[in-house]
Amino acid sequence: MEKAKPIGVFDSGIGGLTVVRQIASTLPNESIVYFGDTARVPYGSKSNDTVIEYALQDAHFLIEKNVKAIVVACNTVSAIALNVLKEKFTVPIIGMITPGSQLALKHSRTKRIGVIGTRATISNHAYLNELKKNNSEVEVFEKACPLFVPLAEEGWIDHEATKLIAEEYLKELRDLNIDTLVLGCTHYPILAKIIQEVIGSEVKLIDSGVASAEVVRQEINRIGLETNSHALGYQDFYVSDIPTTFKKVAELFLGQSILNVKKIDLEELQKKQ
Amino acid sequence: MEKAKPIGVFDSGIGGLTVVRQIASTLPNESIVYFGDTARVPYGSKSNDTVIEYALQDAHFLIEKNVKAIVVACNTVSAIALNVLKEKFTVPIIGMITPGSQLALKHSRTKRIGVIGTRATISNHAYLNELKKNNSEVEVFEKACPLFVPLAEEGWIDHEATKLIAEEYLKELRDLNIDTLVLGCTHYPILAKIIQEVIGSEVKLIDSGVASAEVVRQEINRIGLETNSHALGYQDFYVSDIPTTFKKVAELFLGQSILNVKKIDLEELQKKQ
Numbered sequence: 005m006e007k008a009k010p011i012g013v014f015d016s017g018i019g020g021l022t023v024v025r026q027i028a029s030t031l032p033n034e035s036i037v038y039f040g041d042t043a044r045v046p047y048g049s050k051s052n053d054t055v056i057e058y059a060l061q062d063a064h065f066l067i068e069k070n071v072k073a074i075v076v077a078c079n080t081v082s083a084i085a086l087n088v089l090k091e092k093f094t095v096p097i098i099g100m101i102t103p104g105s106q107l108a109l110k111h112s113r114t115k116r117i118g119v120i121g122t123r124a125t126i127s128n129h130a131y132l133n134e135l136k137k138n139n140s141e142v143e144v145f146e147k148a149c150p151l152f153v154p155l156a157e158e159g160w161i162d163h164e165a166t167k168l169i170a171e172e173y174l175k176e177l178r179d180l181n182i183d184t185l186v187l188g189c190t191h192y193p194i195l196a197k198i199i200q201e202v203i204g205s206e207v208k209l210i211d212s213g214v215a216s217a218e219v220v221r222q223e224i225n226r227i228g229l230e231t232n233s234h235a236l237g238y239q240d241f242y243v244s245d246i247p248t249t250f251k252k253v254a255e256l257f258l259g260q261s262i263l264n265v266k267k268i269d270l271e272e273l274q275k276k277q
Numbered sequence: 278m279e280k281a282k283p284i285g286v287f288d289s290g291i292g293g294l295t296v297v298r299q300i301a302s303t304l305p306n307e308s309i310v311y312f313g314d315t316a317r318v319p320y321g322s323k324s325n326d327t328v329i330e331y332a333l334q335d336a337h338f339l340i341e342k343n344v345k346a347i348v349v350a351c352n353t354v355s356a357i358a359l360n361v362l363k364e365k366f367t368v369p370i371i372g373m374i375t376p377g378s379q380l381a382l383k384h385s386r387t388k389r390i391g392v393i394g395t396r397a398t399i400s401n402h403a404y405l406n407e408l409k410k411n412n413s414e415v416e417v418f419e420k421a422c423p424l425f426v427p428l429a430e431e432g433w434i435d436h437e438a439t440k441l442i443a444e445e446y447l448k449e450l451r452d453l454n455i456d457t458l459v460l461g462c463t464h465y466p467i468l469a470k471i472i473q474e475v476i477g478s479e480v481k482l483i484d485s486g487v488a489s490a491e492v493v494r495q496e497i498n499r500i501g502l503e504t505n506s507h508a509l510g511y512q513d514f515y516v517s518d519i520p521t522t523f524k525k526v527a528e529l530f531l532g533q534s535i536l537n538v539k540k541i542d543l544e545e546l547q548k549k550q
Contacts, residue, residue, distance in 0.1 A: 043323060049520050050316060127521055154427045165445065168438035247322050248400055 010035035012071030017045035019190035020077030021257035035237035043244035048124030059085035083130035104212030121188030285344030290318035292463030293350030294530035308510035316517035321397030356403035377485030394461030
């Protein structure tokens with residue numbers, strides 16, 4: 005029975021659905037319970053204490069769903085709250101920053117690595133610190149791209165305006181001879197095609213969701229809890245609010261129709277400690 | 278002493294600063310106390326109950342600053358919470374929707390009026406209902422422009438990408454022969470130049486901030502509380518969080534340097550009922 009338990013994934017909103025997509029692709033027989041805190045998104049503009057408080061509530065919600073591991077599918081929370089979550093809960097906790105950084109270092113030959121993300125992720129240098137911790141020789145170039153999140157949520161993945169905006173954001177990085185670019189926000193894989201086009205085909209894009217899905221595989225293997233099932237796992241989605249465009253945007257991020265979305269009560273969530 | 282009291286203005290974030298700018302321009306001798314709930318922005322994705330609860334707290338904060346009138350410088354809150362605020366407090370409460378609609382009706386000769394705003398404002402049809410209530414003959418055409426807020430906050434007021442995005446959003450309205458366009462979001466005056474360029478110079482843009490400043494003048498005149506001072510009024514700014522780019526963005530919105538920004542304690546705010 006333990007092996008049949010689902011993997012828990014949470015995010016401040018819907019960006020984490022790109023991570024669900026990667027986990028489902030890497031581990032199709034595993035079940036997934038997702039929680040998106042859409043009522044309190046974005047976390048990036050909130051204080052560290054608030055982010056930690058919310059993250060504990062989110063993780064607690066998943067623990068009550070009896071998950072065997074928790075993926076923090078949000079770069080902001082990974083940067084700020086991962087250690088607190090690891091101290092609090094006994095299941096494996098997998099973030100975005102360490103898997104993404106390690107995959108980037110594995111792929112980079114020149115060790116000149118770019119990192120793009122939200123203003124919050126870039127200003128706390130989470131990827132830069134993690135990359136340098138693992139390889140003191142690496143040179144890291146960071147750039148915040150605040151408009152990429154609303155563009156992804158608007159679904160403008162092929163729009164000329166998105167290309168112009170990407171050109172504006174990425175022009176400095178393009179001149180810095182990086183060979184690897186970390187997509188340090190779970191929304192950015194939605195814009196990967198345009199980002200690749202603008203940064204150049206010789207630069208390897210790193211999707212932290214792909215990296216973390218592989219770490220999930222290793223972790224549930226380590227604790228002996230890979231599912232025995234040969235059927236496709238189920239996926240349950242919970243959110244704290246359902247914005248009008250939720251279904252359309254969520255399906256773009258997940259890459260398939262989204263079923264079983266349940267709205268949970270925020271006040272109940274806030275009682276969890 | 279009563280006449281020297283400041284005018285209170287609040288918003289879910291910084292958009293309301295464009296309204297402060299208009300009030301200060303219309304009533305330069307009046308003092309202003311501004312509160313931006315930057316820790317809990319955006320309100321647009323929250324439930325009506327939550328918006329009302331937050332609006333009561335925000336207004337309560339201003340009442341404690343001894344204001345003689347309150348301007349709800351946020352279209353979402355104006356649409357949802359204005360009546361509750363009017364019942365709760367005895368000072369004049371001025372929103373965005375009624376002043377903006379009336380100014381639009383005054384300017385429109387053909388009575389074909391466009392309204393642009395956030396997804397929340399457009400989907401609750403606040404302007405459409407108010408316009409039709411005042412003139413049953415009017416034809417109203419609405420369009421949500423979700424990317425305008427992040428573009429304004431990014432300060433891309435002259436960027437080619439902004440123009441392309443405006444063209445995409447406004448193309449339907451351009452073909453509908455409107456003669457007046459309501460900027461139904463306090464962020465949008467920042468992009469007025471590009472919006473005017475794209476929609477055409479024959480269309481009159483309505484800034485609800487300009488309209489509400491005039492209503493503020495009438496209201497404080499009605500209650501006999503216009504200031505006697507001939508000096509410039511003071512301006513105090515309070516926020517519930519100070520994002521990294523706050524100063525730069527706030528100055529763009531306000532049109533001048535911003536001094537006296539104080540961060541208030543969110544937990545204290547939440548106790549106000």
